[in-house]
Amino acid sequence: MALLRCEDITLRYEALTVMEHLSFSVESGDYLCIVGENGSGKSTLMKCLLGLKTADGGKLILGEGLKRSEIGYLPQQSEIQRDFPASVEEVVLSGCLNSRALHPFYTKVEKRRANEQMECLKIETLRKRCYRELSGGQQQRVLLARALCATKKLLVLDEPVTGLDPVVTTELYGILRHIHEEHGITIIMVTHDVECAVRHAKKILHIGKGTHFFGTCTEYAESAVGRKFLDASGHFEGGKDCCRPRHREEAQVNE
Amino acid sequence: MNELSLILTPEYFAVVLLPALIAGIAVSLCSSLLGVSLVLKRCSMIGDGLSHVGYGTLCIAVAMGWAPIQVTIPVVIAAAYILLRLSERGKSHGDTAIAMFSTSALAIGILVSSKANLTTDVSHYMFGSILAMTKSDVILSVVLSICVVLVYLLFYDKIFAVTFDENFAQATGLNVRFYNLLIAVLTAVTVVLGMMMMGALLISSLMIFPAVTAMRICRSFKRVVLSSVVISVSCFLLGLMLSLWLDTAVGASVIVVNLFAFAAASAAAAVRKKHMSQASAAEQTAKNPKI
Numbered sequence: 001m002a003l004l005r006c007e008d009i010t011l012r013y014e015a016l017t018v019m020e021h022l023s024f025s026v027e028s029g030d031y032l033c034i035v036g037e038n039g040s041g042k043s044t045l046m047k048c049l050l051g052l053k054t055a056d057g058g059k060l061i062l063g064e065g066l067k068r069s070e071i072g073y074l075p076q077q078s079e080i081q082r083d084f085p086a087s088v089e090e091v092v093l094s095g096c097l098n099s100r101a102l103h104p105f106y107t108k109v110e111k112r113r114a115n116e117q118m119e120c121l122k123i124e125t126l127r128k129r130c131y132r133e134l135s136g137g138q139q140q141r142v143l144l145a146r147a148l149c150a151t152k153k154l155l156v157l158d159e160p161v162t163g164l165d166p167v168v169t170t171e172l173y174g175i176l177r178h179i180h181e182e183h184g185i186t187i188i189m190v191t192h193d194v195e196c197a198v199r200h201a202k203k204i205l206h207i208g209k210g211t212h213f214f215g216t217c218t219e220y221a222e223s224a225v226g227r228k229f230l231d232a233s234g235h236f237e238g239g240k241d242c243c244r245p246r247h248r249e250e251a252q253v254n255e
Numbered sequence: 256m257n258e259l260s261l262i263l264t265p266e267y268f269a270v271v272l273l274p275a276l277i278a279g280i281a282v283s284l285c286s287s288l289l290g291v292s293l294v295l296k297r298c299s300m301i302g303d304g305l306s307h308v309g310y311g312t313l314c315i316a317v318a319m320g321w322a323p324i325q326v327t328i329p330v331v332i333a334a335a336y337i338l339l340r341l342s343e344r345g346k347s348h349g350d351t352a353i354a355m356f357s358t359s360a361l362a363i364g365i366l367v368s369s370k371a372n373l374t375t376d377v378s379h380y381m382f383g384s385i386l387a388m389t390k391s392d393v394i395l396s397v398v399l400s401i402c403v404v405l406v407y408l409l410f411y412d413k414i415f416a417v418t419f420d421e422n423f424a425q426a427t428g429l430n431v432r433f434y435n436l437l438i439a440v441l442t443a444v445t446v447v448l449g450m451m452m453m454g455a456l457l458i459s460s461l462m463i464f465p466a467v468t469a470m471r472i473c474r475s476f477k478r479v480v481l482s483s484v485v486i487s488v489s490c491f492l493l494g495l496m497l498s499l500w501l502d503t504a505v506g507a508s509v510i511v512v513n514l515f516a517f518a519a520a521s522a523a524a525a526v527r528k529k530h531m532s533q534a535s536a537a538e539q540t541a542k543n544p545k546i
Contacts (some may be wrong), residue, residue, distance in 0.1 A: 069428025097412060104411070
């Protein structure tokens, strides 16, 4: 039984059908990148996986005892968050809300969990700092720590490296690899960065207008759609820079 | 000054001023708590829209001879639900729809009250009349304020989550719609209570000012909420004293004090920012002495 399976999904955005007949499955321990052109329905599909939107056709099945509320989510930053007065600790703790039953305040267990995630992402020294005053990379770590508080199984990321410089991008991919390999968390990432997707992920889901591709990275690189996309991104995005293997220590987050 | 010593007799204090103080503090407290969420969620206009609906309903209630506050509260709660649905429709349409809905309610209320020739009776709800509140109004204000504060405290963490990131909260299983509705209902109750004190025209600024002032100087949500409460209650007390001293309208005086507090906080924030950028520049020079 797969962790998550989509069968013949159709998605509409307002009156427009953005995606039809999409089927794929995510096994426990997978690292899946979802790529595709703008407007191909990547974000709509992700909303559907998270339960923020219902599918307009087909079925989405969660397996292995995974509950909807146990999916960790790293959203794109909203305008509201850019000037929101919240401390790092408050933001990370809010990831623990889904495990809480009815009692109104955070328990010691939840606080410990938040601490562990802050330590894991090396942001424990920032805990009293204001979220809006952090750098882009630090903010992504905070949101990642919050997502990890919410899940032990599956992490869904929405274009996590958009707007980050190459060094911070490389760091973030390193962190994700660590989370995936050491903590055994399954990752689904929506991304524009197709070169890094091929380099870091195990499987690729390419959503195109009319045709979809789902398979391993090697299969993708050899497929017609994959070759076309990779060639284009190599020329226009200069994406190779951020995909170089890490040969430097992670930059200091302490200030 | 002479007037002040004349009106501040023990009887006046016990009969007029004390109830006004108690009710005012209670309502200032509620409005500052909810103001933080409204400002951060970018829906300050819901508070304003609700005050329009509230005033319209009051006009009709008075014209019909119903108990004004007891009728208005449920109607404004229902309006809060409708306004929330309208604002979910997407930004541009939501704004227009809220403006149309709330001003229509106001117009109908004024129409009814002008037909019944009651404009003078209801005009004190337009500008507020805290010193003219009856004993039952004060008791109702205090009881409802306590309810609002308790519910807010009970759901504080969830209100934070819904305010900071609605999508994440919903994705991780929080019933976002319920908590948005809860915020709207609490806002509705606060708006009606505040209308008696500040008047329909000024109540939304009583919710917004303390929150925005607190956001200038604080950097965590908890501190913003606590400071907002302190700022709101102190501005109310100062404003009330000022209005007694200068013989001005209470509501307007409270808002003007709030305006000064906001200006002071903005100045303090600007100074701190300058100081911080100087400090970080000095740090940079210390690290790289050659540059």
